[in-house]
Amino acid sequence: MPSVFSAQSIDDAAAFPPPDRTVALNLGAAALFVVLVTLAIAFDWVAFKGVFIVGFLSIALAYLLLPIVRIMRQKAPAKLGGWRPSRILAVLIIYASVAAVVTPVWAIWGERIVSQVPDVARDVPRHVSRFASQVRASEQWHEQFTFERETRAIIRSTTHRLSGRIQDEVSQVGAEIVRARLVVPWLAWVPLIALLLVAQWPAFHRSAARAFPTPHLKWRTDQFLRQVNMVLAAYTRAQALSALIVGVISGLGFALLKLPNAAMLGIVAGLLETIPIAGPLAVAISATAVAPTSKLLLVLAFLGSLRVLQDYVVYPRLIRHAMHLHPVAVVVAIWLGAMLGGIVGVCLAVPTVGVLQVAHRHYREYRAIERLVREYETAAPR
Numbered sequence: 001m002p003s004v005f006s007a008q009s010i011d012d013a014a015a016f017p018p019p020d021r022t023v024a025l026n027l028g029a030a031a032l033f034v035v036l037v038t039l040a041i042a043f044d045w046v047a048f049k050g051v052f053i054v055g056f057l058s059i060a061l062a063y064l065l066l067p068i069v070r071i072m073r074q075k076a077p078a079k080l081g082g083w084r085p086s087r088i089l090a091v092l093i094i095y096a097s098v099a100a101v102v103t104p105v106w107a108i109w110g111e112r113i114v115s116q117v118p119d120v121a122r123d124v125p126r127h128v129s130r131f132a133s134q135v136r137a138s139e140q141w142h143e144q145f146t147f148e149r150e151t152r153a154i155i156r157s158t159t160h161r162l163s164g165r166i167q168d169e170v171s172q173v174g175a176e177i178v179r180a181r182l183v184v185p186w187l188a189w190v191p192l193i194a195l196l197l198v199a200q201w202p203a204f205h206r207s208a209a210r211a212f213p214t215p216h217l218k219w220r221t222d223q224f225l226r227q228v229n230m231v232l233a234a235y236t237r238a239q240a241l242s243a244l245i246v247g248v249i250s251g252l253g254f255a256l257l258k259l260p261n262a263a264m265l266g267i268v269a270g271l272l273e274t275i276p277i278a279g280p281l282a283v284a285i286s287a288t289a290v291a292p293t294s295k296l297l298l299v300l301a302f303l304g305s306l307r308v309l310q311d312y313v314v315y316p317r318l319i320r321h322a323m324h325l326h327p328v329a330v331v332v333a334i335w336l337g338a339m340l341g342g343i344v345g346v347c348l349a350v351p352t353v354g355v356l357q358v359a360h361r362h363y364r365e366y367r368a369i370e371r372l373v374r375e376y377e378t379a380a381p382r
Contacts, residue, residue, distance in 0.1 A: 050186040058193035063236035087199045231354040234322035243273040276346035
């Protein structure tokens with residue numbers, strides 16, 4: 001999110017006045033929030049998942065809102081006689097516009113959706129069990145082909161190991177879905193937190209820069225936060241485009257396979273693409289739950305091919321274009337994130353690598369400039 005000020009040089013004192021009560025208030029409020037969140041995460045699983053999901057979705061929503069807010073604030077003065085809405089008012093106008101579109105749709109379909117939610121939640125274990133049994137049944141796919149005994153034994157062993165891993169992942173995802181119902185009420189905070197992020201980020205940005213003692217550190221912090229903001233915005237755009245691609249391909253694939261509610265399954269696939277591991281597995285469970293037995297292998301083959309294409313071809317290239325990270329680095333970061341932190345680790349892997357890349361570059365530049373300053377001061381006549 002762009003700052004409300006810009007520093008033209010390292011020594012621009014006017015852009016970075018000394019810290020005052022506003023700086024202390026902004027940084028103190030941020031520190032208090034971090035402490036409370038840390039305490040909640042340390043003692044409560046629901047709080048951990050709730051804070052992570054709400055924070056992740058709030059940041060994503062804030063970055064999606066920001067371009068619209070920027071356009072509104074730029075165009076408004078020319079059309080409204082010089083008046084420009086505040087950031088908060090612009091976000092509220094966007095929310096009101098969305099509500100005006102969603103309300104009639106909810107009036108027609110809302111009762112039906114709400115009535116189905118308890119059934120879906122109650123039937124999750126049954127769907128998970130059915131999916132696992134279908135995966136076990138698919139282990140016999142090679143029986144219809146003729147292989148040598150050694151080759152058949154290798155295929156059988158590999159297929160069994162892969163099937164076992166899929167079943168374990170599906171069981172864990174099913175348990176996560178059942179427990180995730182406790183987090184659903186937390187989602188009501190997402191629009192409010194996104195509003196606060198859009199409105200207060202410039203003030204926090206300015207306060208963080210002003211808190212440092214030297215002009216160089218102030219300027220460096222300002223530039224660091226600007227570039228972190230650019231990295232996170234690029235990551236959000238890449239995630240949104242990735243979800244759109246998966247949703248369209250899934251909807252078309254399900255339609256070609258003639259699954260019931262193919263369009264809705266495609267929309268769900270696109271939305272759940274933002275949740276690594278659990279999202280695609282939940283889509284697989286839902287698709288196989290409505291697929292006839294005769295098309296089960298086709299559905300699994302389609303979803304497996306889509307995952308390989310998305311995870312190893314499409315997504316790394318989207319990230320490379322948006323964040324200038326090599327596709328191999330993206331894949332390795334996701335693997336390490338999955339090993340260290342599961343779903344949370346996968347979500348944080350790519351933006352963490354992007355932020356660390358920016359931090360490393362600024363650290364090297366800071367050390368280089370400080371070294372030049374010391375050399376100049378040493379060589380200068382006294």
